[in-house]
Amino acid sequence: MIPLAFYAPLKSPEDPVPSGDRTMARLLMRALRHAGFDPVLASDLRSLDIRGDGVLQAEIAGRADAETARLVASFRAEPAERRPRLWFTYHCYYKAPDLVGPRVAAALAIPYVVAEGSRAPKRAVGPWGHWHEAAEAALDRADHLFVMAPQDREALDRARPPRQTITDLPPFLDAERREFPLGAAAGSTEPDRPSGPLRLLAVAMMRPGDKLASYRLLAESLARLGTESDWSLDIVGDGPARGEVEAAFSAFGDRIRFHGAVPEPAGLVAFYRAADLLVWPAVNEAYGMVFLEAQATGCPVLAGREGGVPAVLRDGETGFLVAPRDAAAFAGRLRDLTERPAILAPMREAARRFVREERSLDGAAAILRAALGPLAAGAVREEPA
Template identity: 45%
Template sequence: MIAFYAPLKAPTHEVPSGDRAMARGLMAALTPFGRVAVASDLRSLDLAGDAAVQARLKGAAEAEVARLVRELPVETQLWVTYHNYYKAPDLIGPAVSAARGIPYVQVESTRAKKRLTGAWAGFAAAAEAASDAAAVIFYLTERDGETLARDRAAGQRLVHLRPFLPRAELPPASTLAEGAPMLAAGMMRAGDKMASYALIAELLGLLDGDWRLEIAGDGPARAEVEALMAPFGERVRMLGQLGAPEMSDAYRRAGLFLWPGVNEAFGMVYLEAQAAGLPVVAQDRPGVQEVMAAVQPAVASGAQGMAAAIVALRDAGLRRERGMAARAFIADRHLLGAATATLASALGVEA
């Protein structure tokens, strides 16, 4: 058995997100090696840097460690932790793994030694200690790989695991029909997500001709997003939060996928859109560009650069060429089989 833990957001969490999707995908990629079970659903997240919250979470984690040392099945052969970082450190895995004598590995961990002072100092130290304890850390982007290599513990292995979709084959392709709407998808919350929505509103104001945009997503900032899109009237359609089948339908009827990706680590929606054969218009940002089949407009070009990319994709031939290239790109390196092969090679197991 493989014990799986995601301190930021458990795979069983009720709110959809890229983190939840990636956690579920990792469980699927590990399944060929044996049964994968969620070891704990304790969420160690502290967004505010609150000492009282951190103390409470540490206490809860100590209780979970004691429980798991007693109750973890004897056939457990590996512990995998997904997304250990200073706001949501793994306070459980290293202690349980050491007590039970099982290998401990991490996926998508980040190092942040500058956080060892300040409001998250204790949590940052715990995240660093957890990273030090890992025999192997799988990193998803080259930027994360650089910081992990800088602070790597002695004897620790670092392995590049490309972001992937939890499916073995590509989904049905979009028809890229003439006049098909553009599609954007993102949670509606303050901060980076709203910055992406603001960029979209700005570039829409630069577009001429007959265009339509569908937006999938919901959240506490929905009213602000609706206000940004209000000047465009019926040309912008708000779809709300969609389940997987409805999201697949949205990809299939779209003509291109639009999302700036402000400060995104990489973005699962980019993989989903390209798998459906959609050309993507984003920005050339670290992490984001690593999962793109085509080079994206420079950040410095702002809304104008993205608008120009959209105008270029009005050419049906280019649109279809980019869509086919996107599907081939995902099939080659970003599906379940590739992820399982990488994990198997690094962990020395057979699927």
């Protein structure tokens, strides 16, 4: 196994608060092991600044200086065979730049790699100007970039230094493990759908910003259906905006059931399997791990066509995409499905097959192995004096 330093400046894979970002960090570490690497979490320093606070940025920068010095000394004290051969950073952008990895990689003369990095030129001026500069510097330094959100590709290609390589790494799921088993085996017979209302499901944290906007858009879409449409909605999630979310759905009475946070994967699987359709407008969503999780268990999805969401489902085959942030379009598709729920039946196996064949851990590991193997084995570029 090839030693590798792993770091996630936005949220550590060991953070206690569940999120899609934490899930993907953990999956990347698992895929790297599957690819023949031995990833060690180098640091849990979090560089996230959600407000554009210069004082906070200065404080984090000071901690990053100390963390960089600590890591360089620690790694240099290791026997040569145990020192990392690569530094791998997951998710670097203007609100959470990597202030540590580029300097440690330079000090150790090892390749520096970033997965899910993004460039935002419009943030060069303003409260995140300094953080934007740091994120750009890290991306410029990277020997290899993995693009996980397709919408990031154009800007990364445009600013790519000549020596840098860019590879697409579609979001993936380890659906063979117990967390999100694929459910019924391929070719098996699905049980008949019980009669009754269309069983809808939403799974998301309840926090201000884009998540709350998605909840409100979902509530508006349901209100457009009128009283003649037959449906029920289970909502799994919790957070500081729960009061606002409950208020948005208060008019629907017992059609809505709130279940709070469900941290155990087995509990989530039960909700996915019981649902006819996962519904989520996906306001400003990077791609949405929840869509892969639902499909892995055979639950089709309805989502807004925003960000990288089109990369994690097959429109018309494993679910449906509608115009982004368009309550009328979302409601129109929902109305059609309440009237013709049989449309969803063939999508259940198609959804499982999509995750199994096109978004698997094995596939991600193969991409990582092919890209990083030569980097780990070969010489790295020399740093300027």
